[in-house]
Amino acid sequence: MASTDSITLPAPFDAHVHLRQGNMMRLVTPHVEQGGIRMAFVMPNLVPPLTTPEQTFAYTKELQAIAPNLHFLPSMYLSAQLTPEHIRQAKAGGIVGVKSYPRGVTTNSDGGVGMEGYGVYDEVFAEMEKQDMVLNLHGEVPSDVDGDGTCVLNAEERFLPHLREINRKFPKLRIVLEHCTTAAAVECVKTLPANVVATITPHHLALTIDGACSSSLGFCKPLAKFPSDRAALRDAVRSGSPKFFLGSDSAPHPSSSKLPALQVAHVTAADGSPAHEVTLPSPCAAGIYTSQNLVPLTAEIFERAAIPLACLEGFCSTFGREFYGFPAPQGHEVTIRRVEGKKVDKAFGYKTDKGDDEWVIPFMAGENIGWEIAA
């Protein structure tokens, strides 16, 4: 499969990607294939979220029209309105997973539930188990820094008892702990049965809290954490366990949301003198964008992290495909090769749906990258 300078992977699979809507969707959806991905599990946290099978089917059709050669795995947004009947319709229509967002933990997650409310899903989870659908968990408890002390650093570890409990109640339900970031999560997933797995993002294999907090371009949920947590993620990938595979959580935001600015308007005061009206910046949007070069970027990060390149095939192709039950089709292999002097693109320009010029800044923008897709 691999020589030192060129690696061919069976039809790579990104098990967690955000493709958005409108012009942003039209910008980023083609990037997925350009980044070397042949199958993509698509997140449903749109505005409004995809809470019904019909919405999900319609969205998937939109995506398929943009990228006809990409294999989309659609997912639906877990909400209290979902019924077992919806699950049966979803399954029949080709939806493969249901994504759970605890309320308020990340972009467009206001429709999620508080952790106290997971019991309302018992019937839905039972039907999913019966239909062999996948439950995709954003595994963070909502922050409550003035209450129970949950913050972005311990939110994932505090979610793990919920993961264990769902697995205990629905032992055959296939579960993905998405974008896991802590040693505690890796350990937990390892100890649970084979039908409980986790995705890992390339950026969490690269970043720690230092990079996540010193530039808002590194800000994402879950936040990158201690070097010891990053080491546990790297070890999980190195171990070759099929429980840990690529889910990029590639999450584009316009640069105005990633780099919110101070707005100063020049106005005239009541007395006729010149004055200013100041509008403060919003908080930074959480998310890191990696779709456009995902497979080469993953190889680059593996090398920086001293993860053997031989681990790429399992991580990017076979483990996720096996879990989801979509073996790599022949003839869809992707080859990456070494390159010198190449840099990650600095930004991708597009027009917003309102007609404004905007930019999406990718992870490691402007940095050297030693791999590219072989044409």
Next chain:
Amino acid sequence: MASTDSITLPAPFDAHVHLRQGNMMRLVTPHVEQGGIRMAFVMPNLVPPLTTPEQTFAYTKELQAIAPNLHFLPSMYLSAQLTPEHIRQAKAGGIVGVKSYPRGVTTNSDGGVGMEGYGVYDEVFAEMEKQDMVLNLHGEVPSDVDGDGTCVLNAEERFLPHLREINRKFPKLRIVLEHCTTAAAVECVKTLPANVVATITPHHLALTIDGACSSSLGFCKPLAKFPSDRAALRDAVRSGSPKFFLGSDSAPHPSSSKLPALQVAHVTAADGSPAHEVTLPSPCAAGIYTSQNLVPLTAEIFERAAIPLACLEGFCSTFGREFYGFPAPQGHEVTIRRVEGKKVDKAFGYKTDKGDDEWVIPFMAGENIGWEIAA
């Protein structure tokens, strides 16, 4: 001293403030008095840093010319060039402290030393102990996320053995662990003798990691940490121990450094077509600005944190003054009173030394504040 609606404090003391240079200095130095402070311990991390007594005397003179009624306590920057003779000159000239910055941990700290090098200061520390000068420690080990695993979250805890060691070697040296942020640091300072104390910033009594990472306006070094760390800081203040007192670490930066932007230039490509040149944003500057309303802000944060207002006098006035040996002079009391409908200023405009329009955005900009200085 206090009624519910008005509190009079003996000449408040900010034991840690950054007053910068040039036009920024002219903007922020008058704010110190406006914020209710009557004595200020001034940081020496200028460009270049104040590494000699002469530089420090000259800078203090500049500040004194801007704010003649403010009592400045000058400090000098610890560097390998400092000699015992410098310490004697500094003491004779009224310099009260020497500030140690481990290399690279915060703004203008490139001249600091690595932790391996503290031994080079033995003679200087011995002379400081003899002269009864204060050692002010930025208590963080430099991050080394790819090496020993030090990151911004454990950097302070990993510094504590150095604090203990300096105290062991120089038992009479008066030491301030500046802007402490962790339960571990509070515990360590409590267990050390009375000549080892700590400053606490109002923003670390208010923020946790959630606020520190979701907006670059909350980004500072040391970073705000877990809710349990914040609780330990609040408890230290509530305890009424004279070992913990106000040092604001008020650190102004122009908004272009706090909110770095993507720069896009419209250019013409070689083939004559319109193109773009993209310049990526720098990392965010670390620092939070609080000078302009420091005493009222501290009262506001005490109330939000359920710290009794009766703790203000020790925290803002007497504890720090006792430690430094400058009891509050009669006739310099400051009164704050409750106010309704008041908000923290959104930004302070100024011209940079290059003539650009810039803004300093204070902590809690635009938020309600229930206290003000009584005119």
